[in-house]
Amino acid sequence: MFAYIKGNFITNRKKGGEEMNYLSGNLELMHELNTKQILRVIRQFNPISRSEIVEKTNLTAATVSRIVSKLIEFNLVTETGYGESSGGRKPILLELNPGAVLTVGIDLEIDEIKGLIIDLNGRVLLEDNLSIKGEREQDHIINRVIEIIKKLLSKKDYRSRVTGIGIGMHGLVDYARGISIFPPAFGWRDIPVADMIKKEFDLPVIIENNVRALTLAENWFGMAxxxxxxxxxxxxxxxxxxxxxxxxxxxxxxxxxxxxxxxxxxxxxxxxxxxxxxxxxxxxxxxxxxxxxxxxxxxxxxxxxxxxxxxxxxxxxxxxxxxxxxxxxxxxxxxxxxxxxxxxxxxxxxxxxxxxxxxxxxxxxxxxxxxxxxxxxxxxxxxxxxxxxxxxxxxxxMGKEGVAIGAAALILESVFNIGHNINVDIGL
CATH class of the missing domain: 3.30.420.40 (ATPase, nucleotide binding domain)
Known part of the structure; x- marks a missing residue:
């Protein structure tokens, strides 16, 4: 979705007191922030009308109308009917199109890899698993992860709608850098798992500790x-x-x-x-x-x-x-x-x-x-x-799929929420 605005608000001071040059990007950044805010509100309160979005976001009606039109154009949001009227026309209701954005989630366990694809509602569309019992060599395990992702992406017409891959695994994980710092059962040290997977699929890849992935699953789709x-x-x-x-x-x-x-x-x-x-x-x-x-x-x-x-x-x-x-x-x-x-x-x-x-x-x-x-x-x-x-x-x-669902939700989190340094592009 949103172009990552590198250099935004960066100041370049030249010698001799020359006027400071500002790299722009402000409008693009504001568009990203507003779009994410509207997406979050639609997800949380759907179905919801445009006027209700204005109330909950404090954005202008013109801004909401413009961004919603773009979201409808890209099939991320659909008009689903009419709400109750307090006088005058009945408002048109909006909701997310759950199948517009799909994400891959991987649960890299000690003895097994679970993989699945979910939609925006957390519905599991496809799942598979591979045994890695007794396997500990890092390149071999990463290749097995790549294998299960390829199997998932090869089925049906999902590949064109998949926007990213999330991976949950045990041990210390550097989320921001995509590095597995130390998974005790595997004995690795500082392995750039995200980059290794990204090279194969040219998709954003986010890795996270498995318990935090499960926690995110609960917040998006579960008891919390x-x-x-x-x-x-x-x-x-x-x-x-x-x-x-x-x-x-x-x-x-x-x-x-x-x-x-x-x-x-x-x-x-x-x-x-x-x-x-x-x-x-x-x-x-x-x-x-x-x-x-x-x-x-x-x-x-x-x-x-x-x-x-x-x-x-x-x-x-x-x-x-x-x-x-x-x-x-x-x-x-x-x-x-x-x-x-x-x-x-x-x-x-x-x-x-x-x-x-x-x-x-x-x-x-x-x-x-x-x-x-x-x-x-x-x-x-x-x-x-x-x-x-x-x-x-x-x-x-959540059941046994909880970590994999949460891993997939890592991608959704970067699409919907402000403050993520990982760029996930869904075409807007």
Missing amino acids: KDLNNFICLKVGSGIGSGIFTDGKLYRGASNSAGEIGHTMVDEDGPLCSCGNYGCLESMASIPAIVKRTVKALKQGADSKINSMVNNLKEINEETVFLAAKQGDQLAGQVLQDTGRYLGIGIANLINILNPEVVIIGGDIVLAGDIILESMRSTVHNRALSYPAEHVKIINSR
Whole structure:
């Protein structure tokens, strides 16, 4: 969409006190800002009339009319009927054309790559996946990512409408430079993933930490749609949090914000992968749940899990979740303890950040309400009473596609929102 205005407001001072020269671009920049503002309002309130857009944006009627006409010309916005009249003509209603802009989302997991294409409403139009189990060499994994993107783009007539590619992956990510700083499971260092993918497709590519991608998915299409202050906790093989504050993802000074998994909840707890003891991740992640269950069974605990598997090596999180749902005391206690540990971490976040909502995502949601209720109870007892009374703690409904959907939404975020340094061109 919008030409990136390099050099805007740049001043060139010449020797001898010559008059300063200003590179223009002001009108183009203003057009971009106004267009993004109108797109955001239509998305948030659609269907909406032109006069309502004027009220909500404080732009002039002439500006709104001119930009809306251009959006209709490019098929980004459609007229859908008439609204209620307060006297005079009924206003024509506008809404986004969801199929006008498509984006690719990639979830680069430790053992699998998930890929999909979504429209402006977050509807998954196409999806695919590839196994990379045991693969760790960077060029090979990047080539596998390229392979799945090519498969997605080769189907139907989507390629002409795809405006960019978003990638969510674990570990430290430099969003602004498109660099994977350090994904622990892969062992890479400072790999320019975005540039490597962009060379293949000549499309904008944005990479982001997987938990922050999931957080963005919740804000665009999920349980936190259009909220300004919330936290998304992803609990799986590790534990991380995405922080949304004042309407923006918070990344921190060095892109490491949200590492709640490495905050201590028990100083006498087990050794964590980071080298410390008693970290939340070592106490409440999926591997920690399985490890505590197996340890109790080895110590002679009575449980129906013994009859569900041939040997202890077969136990996984699904075994524990199923046993708990069937009333098994050991499995239920393990999950309640897990909820308590998570609740301690969440209570700390609530006291510090005062969110409207805390969303729990990742494989942990498959446990059902046992962990969720334990979390809520712990938060009620440990967080400051006022913020605790005003926060909701809920499970995500995104499912296994959440990170990939959020990765695709990274492109939409750059199209709709002001302040992004990544240019996504949709033709206006």
